[in-house]
Amino acid sequence: MFTKVLVAEDYEIANQGIIKILNEKLDIHNIQEAKYCDDAYLKFRKAHQDQEEFQLLITDLSFKEDHKIQTRTSGIELIKDIRSIQPHIKVIVYSQENRPDKINMLFNKFHINGYVCKGQQAVKELITCINGVHEGKIMQPPELINSSHTSMTIQLDDLDMILLEELAQGFTKKEIRIKLKKQKISPNSESAIDKRVSRLFDYFKAKNSTHLVAIVKDLGLV
Known part of the structure; x- marks a missing residue:
């Protein structure tokens, strides 16, 4: 013990x-x-x-x-x-x-x-x-x-966490895409980022980026 x-x-x-x-x-x-x-x-x-x-x-x-x-x-x-x-x-x-x-x-x-x-x-x-x-x-x-809810829990990968942290700091999707390209983090295309953010919106039932950030902060994710 x-x-x-x-x-x-x-x-x-x-x-x-x-x-x-x-x-x-x-x-x-x-x-x-x-x-x-x-x-x-x-x-x-x-x-x-x-x-x-x-x-x-x-x-x-x-x-x-x-x-x-x-x-x-x-x-x-x-x-x-x-x-x-x-x-x-x-x-x-x-x-x-x-x-x-x-x-x-x-x-x-x-x-x-x-x-x-x-x-x-x-x-x-x-x-x-x-x-x-x-x-x-x-x-x-x-x-x-x-x-x-357990079986429905989203599995957030490293890119999801990067997107959430960047959104929490106030960066736009366009700015995030530029940063990802500079850091050679992929996928970093506009469509890929849009799909990722849309998936996060759907899962967390967020209306917009501000709402999403508020939700994930409340959960302690960022």
């Missing part, structure tokens, strides 16, 4: 609930907690520098604002920054978010190891999730497994 865990959760009740599960149900006692992503990251960096790395990160997705200016304001940003230093740390997201598309994005883009939705079955599901992740399994929640 894991012996050192970092918990990032800003609600005291949820925070203490996770720690109680780790202590009493899983016999894990080397736990550090943080109520803000920046604090969690600092604790992670210190442990990494001391060569006493955390084996598991359990984090929420959203954190309430505080009077202090925060560099990292979401669990996604925390995951990205921690994984950039310690790529193989196990990550479990513990959140109220139950949208299958957003949960699936976390597995596909950020390669999280497990997800638990807060709710009536959260204690049981968190224990199962931690055990499964420790065994090397990818632990998807029932909300994703049982969703009819």
